[in-house]
Amino acid sequence: MDSREVMGVEDSHLAPVYKKFQVVLSKGSGSVVWDQNGREYIDCMAGYGVALVGHSNPHVRKAINQQLEKITTCHGSFYNEARSEALLALDRICPPNLRNYFLCNSGAETIEAALKLARRATGRKKLIAMTGSYHGKTMGALSTTWSRRYRDPFGPLLPQVEFVPFGNVGILREKVDETTAGVLLEPIQGESGIHSASEEFMLEARKSCDKVGSLLILDEIQTGLGRTGDMWAHQAYGVTPDILCSAKGLAGGLPAGAMITSQKVASSFRTGDHTTTVGGSPVVCAALKATLEFIEKENLVGRAKEMGGIFFDGLENLKAKHSAIREVRGKGLLIGLETRFDIRDILLSCMRRGLLLLYSGRNVLRFLPPLVIEPTQIKKALAILDKAFGEAEGNMGIG
Numbered sequence: 001m002d003s004r005e006v007m008g009v010e011d012s013h014l015a016p017v018y019k020k021f022q023v024v025l026s027k028g029s030g031s032v033v034w035d036q037n038g039r040e041y042i043d044c045m046a047g048y049g050v051a052l053v054g055h056s057n058p059h060v061r062k063a064i065n066q067q068l069e070k071i072t073t074c075h076g077s078f079y080n081e082a083r084s085e086a087l088l089a090l091d092r093i094c095p096p097n098l099r100n101y102f103l104c105n106s107g108a109e110t111i112e113a114a115l116k117l118a119r120r121a122t123g124r125k126k127l128i129a130m131t132g133s134y135h136g137k138t139m140g141a142l143s144t145t146w147s148r149r150y151r152d153p154f155g156p157l158l159p160q161v162e163f164v165p166f167g168n169v170g171i172l173r174e175k176v177d178e179t180t181a182g183v184l185l186e187p188i189q190g191e192s193g194i195h196s197a198s199e200e201f202m203l204e205a206r207k208s209c210d211k212v213g214s215l216l217i218l219d220e221i222q223t224g225l226g227r228t229g230d231m232w233a234h235q236a237y238g239v240t241p242d243i244l245c246s247a248k249g250l251a252g253g254l255p256a257g258a259m260i261t262s263q264k265v266a267s268s269f270r271t272g273d274h275t276t277t278v279g280g281s282p283v284v285c286a287a288l289k290a291t292l293e294f295i296e297k298e299n300l301v302g303r304a305k306e307m308g309g310i311f312f313d314g315l316e317n318l319k320a321k322h323s324a325i326r327e328v329r330g331k332g333l334l335i336g337l338e339t340r341f342d343i344r345d346i347l348l349s350c351m352r353r354g355l356l357l358l359y360s361g362r363n364v365l366r367f368l369p370p371l372v373i374e375p376t377q378i379k380k381a382l383a384i385l386d387k388a389f390g391e392a393e394g395n396m397g398i399g
């Protein structure tokens with residue numbers, strides 16, 4: 001099929017829920033992807049952060065191929081070696097007190113599991129989430145997602161979900177009480193513009209939960225696995241959650257999620273409480289183990305810090321040059337660049353020039369490149385951004 005045929009089939013057959021870019025991606029390697037016509041792009045969106053260890057990572061590919069020769073599916077009611085090995089790999093990177101896993105297929109699924117477990121473990125109903133949050137679009141996750149654009153058309157959602165202004169210590173302290181099952185938050189909010197929780201706010205979340213016996217649930221679906229320069233973003237705060245949610249790049253690009261908790265909290269679940277037919281399949285588990293091995297072997301956590309520093313400094317230089325750029329923020333390779341205008345044209349202009357980027361709100365560009373991105377690729381990306389901002393400012397008569 002040529003590009004036009006591919007786009008035609010998808011446009012007429014897929015549920016119309018994605019805003020499509022007119023590009024057919026057909027190949028990827030590391031931090032680079034190619035379209036059907038052989039055009040090359042530096043990928044700083046990485047499928048919303050999924051290509052964490054790079055596209056078509058050879059180590060992950062080999063593990064998948066080897067597992068495909070053995071067995072591809074094995075329901076959770078049977079045992080499987082690839083799954084056991086994946087669990088031991090998770091053990092190596094997870095906080096010492098969190099060594100129990102519910103394996104599933106996506107980020108939202110980990111949130112669903114976490115919300116149910118919080119209710120089961122505490123026998124309470126109330127859930128606290130944050131303004132600006134994004135936890136996914138299944139009904140439970142959606143109920144804790146802030147944007148009314150996503151929530152309003154689908155009510156009634158879960159009852160007894162209350163939102164606390166992200167960062168407001170006083171309101172958080174007030175709202176978390178003996179009826180609260182869990183407090184759910186992202187250490188760094190991605191969807192609403194790359195905003196980090198303050199240390200004070202994270203410490204208060206832990207303290208308030210401890211005081212009344214609620215569970216602290218951290219959504220590290222975007223911030224985890226080295227993205228911010230720590231294996232988990234929460235480590236920088238010295239706060240450990242009761243439940244940790246991980247997904248996106250967990251299995252090198254295959255669909256995977258893990259709800260991670262302690263043996264004690266997990267033991268509240270009863271047989272049949274929460275299951276998924278294909279979660280923890282051997283092929284995904286083999287990919288998961290290989291992904292975690294690669295992150296460790298290549299020190300991608302340190303690399304995210306180092307490359308993030310190079311990217312951040314380069315963006316700060318662009319800010320000094322272009323008055324349209326208001327602020328650069330974030331941590332490691334999770335970076336937001338706030339502009340004084342809607343960034344749609346910048347995004348499209350970068351795409352035309354061979355750079356893929358993400359929105360994070362109307363006037364924030366989000367950078368979520370693979371952690372294997374090279375300094376030369378960062379340099380190229382910065383040069384493209386420089387041109388795109390120069391052109392946009394010229395068109396608007398500013399700068």
Ligand SMILES: Cc1ncc(COP(=O)(O)O)c(C=O)c1O
Pocket residue numbers: 048106107108109134135136137186190219220221222247248
């Ligand atoms: C912080 C966060 N939580 C939850 C989700 C939902 O994950 P999924 O799209 O895999 O369901 C996302 C996805 O972007 C996310 O960034």
